[in-house]
Amino acid sequence: MIAARSRVRLGSWWLSPHLLTMTVAMASTACSGFQSVLDPKGPRAEAVSKLHWTLLSIATVVYVIVIAVLLYALWYASHRPLPAGDHPYRETPDQADTMKRGVIIAVAVTVIVLISFVFASVSTGSTLGRLGGTKPLRIDVVGHQWWWGVTYNDPDPHNQFETANEIHVPVGRPVLIKMTSQDVIHSFWAPNLSGKKDLIPGHQTITWFRADTAGVYRGQCAEFCGHEHAKMAFFIVAEPTLKFESWVQQQRGEAQKPTDSLQAAGERVFLNGPCAMCHTISGTGAGSKFGPNLTHLASRLTIAAGTLPNTTGNLAGWILDPQSIKPGVKMPPNRIDPQSLQALLAYLENLK
Numbered sequence: 001m002i003a004a005r006s007r008v009r010l011g012s013w014w015l016s017p018h019l020l021t022m023t024v025a026m027a028s029t030a031c032s033g034f035q036s037v038l039d040p041k042g043p044r045a046e047a048v049s050k051l052h053w054t055l056l057s058i059a060t061v062v063y064v065i066v067i068a069v070l071l072y073a074l075w076y077a078s079h080r081p082l083p084a085g086d087h088p089y090r091e092t093p094d095q096a097d098t099m100k101r102g103v104i105i106a107v108a109v110t111v112i113v114l115i116s117f118v119f120a121s122v123s124t125g126s127t128l129g130r131l132g133g134t135k136p137l138r139i140d141v142v143g144h145q146w147w148w149g150v151t152y153n154d155p156d157p158h159n160q161f162e163t164a165n166e167i168h169v170p171v172g173r174p175v176l177i178k179m180t181s182q183d184v185i186h187s188f189w190a191p192n193l194s195g196k197k198d199l200i201p202g203h204q205t206i207t208w209f210r211a212d213t214a215g216v217y218r219g220q221c222a223e224f225c226g227h228e229h230a231k232m233a234f235f236i237v238a239e240p241t242l243k244f245e246s247w248v249q250q251q252r253g254e255a256q257k258p259t260d261s262l263q264a265a266g267e268r269v270f271l272n273g274p275c276a277m278c279h280t281i282s283g284t285g286a287g288s289k290f291g292p293n294l295t296h297l298a299s300r301l302t303i304a305a306g307t308l309p310n311t312t313g314n315l316a317g318w319i320l321d322p323q324s325i326k327p328g329v330k331m332p333p334n335r336i337d338p339q340s341l342q343a344l345l346a347y348l349e350n351l352k
Contacts, residue, residue, distance in 0.1 A: 035218035037191040041238070042210045043132045044194045051124040058113060128195065132210050133174035139167065141179045143186030143199040145225060146232035146329065147292055147305040152248070161251045162280070164292030165305045168237045170244040174210045187223035190236050196222045211238030218306070227328035233306025247299075254283030255295045255351050266347025269340045278331070281351070291331065298352040304329070312345055319344065 040046040091099070142149040150163045169175050179188055181199040189196040194209035211217070221232040239247070258264040270276060271285055278291035286294075297303075300310050304326055308314040317324075319341065322331045336344065 034216075035191055035220065039192055041213045041215065041217065042193040043212070044128055044209050045192055047124050047127045048195055051120055054120050055117060058116065062113060131174055131176065131208055133172075136174040136176040136208065137169060139175060139177050141167075141177050141188060141199070143179070143181040143183075143188075143221070143225075143232075145183050146221070146228040146326070148232070148234045149292065152251070159252055161248075161282075161295075162293040163251060163296065163300070165234045165302065166237065166300050167234065168239065168244055168247050169211055170241040171211055171214050171238050173241070174208055176206065176208045179205050179207065184225045185223050186221045186225050186232070188219065189222035190217055190219035190234075192217040193236060198223060211236065214238050214240060216301070228326050231305060231307045231326050233302075235301055235306060237301075250299070250352075251296055255281045257283075258347060259350065260346075262343050262346045263350050264347075265340075266343035266345065269336070269344045270347060273336075274332075274334065275344075294348070294351060296351055298349050312349060315348060316341060316345055 037045070037052070038049065040049045138153045140151040140153060142151075148165050150165070150167055152161055152163075154160050167175075177188070179197065179199045180203065181201045183201065185201070186199040187196050188194075188199060188207060190209065193211055194207060197205055197207040199205060215238055217236045217238065219234045219236060221229055223229075225232065258267050267284070270281070276284075276286035276288065278288050280287050280289065280293045280295065282293075282295040298310070302308060303310050303315060303318055304322070307326055308318065318331075319334055320336065321333045322329050323333060
């Protein structure tokens with residue numbers, strides 16, 4: 001319905017407030033991916049989850065014991081007989097020895113608990129540092145304000161390809177990610193699969209994860225990086241090996257050529273307008289690296305780094321006025337007449 005309406009009334013519909021669009025985006029995102037540290041789907045996330053539950057369990061037991069002892073002490077003090085006369089209450093030697101032993105035992109238990117915490121933390125860190133498998137898939141990730149550039153490496157340069165804000169991986173195979181940033185510090189965090197790892201300008205950091213269950217997992221920049229930090233998301237799509245290899249073959253190919261006159265007109269709008277100054281579409285004259293690679297834009301789940309579902313209406317609104325959707329983003333508004341916009345949308349929808 002959104003797509004159909006956008007084709008008829010693009011101008012007037014997208015001049016209205018974008019509250020409805022954001023509501024639809026949040027609802028659709030909930031259906032297309034989830035993000036939870038309490039639902040691990042890989043060995044690294046499982047190790048972190050086990051550490052979390054271990055520390056929480058021990059801390060809960062300690063808390064209950066401390067509160068119970070405190071309540072008992074209050075009850076005992078309220079029922080203790082008052083001393084005779086003006087003399088203050090004094091413990092007997094046996095009572096003093098009992099309290100001293102209690103303090104010693106409490107300190108010893110505290111030391112044991114703290115040592116167990118250290119042991120559990122170091123053990124988890126050791127597990128996280130070991131690559132869980134052989135022949136990892138190697139991917140480069142570059143953080144930008146506010147989107148993610150993703151490059152799939154291959155010994156043959158002709159087999160390398162780029163995408164944005166979406167990482168496809170095969171189930172059960174470890175994924176080794178080399179990361180850096182083009183501007184400020186970002187942090188790569190996919191809580192269902194891995195912990196946080198910073199991306200630092202001018203420096204390369206490395207992390208890894210393995211998805212043991214097929215699904216779509218939402219990730220997020222976890223280091224405040226500016227105005228639109230909250231709208232710098234990405235999605236990890238874990239799928240069976242054959243499906244992943246089919247996706248890889250598709251991504252390695254050049255952009256699909258226009259199949260009708262409307263799409264051909266849209267290609268001309270893209271190449272002759274400001275779009276080609278910032279984006280790459282393989283197989284065309286557009287080769288800029290300033291913005292996300294759009295060669296296979298139509299195959300992605302979202303646009304604007306997870307901000308909106310990838311629908312015709314949302315794409316139209318993003319092209320016309322991205323600042324109303326993601327204020328501060330480096331993409332400027334575009335003044336395109338309705339006919340040219342329809343053609344451009346038809347062309348971009350063909351980039352699968």
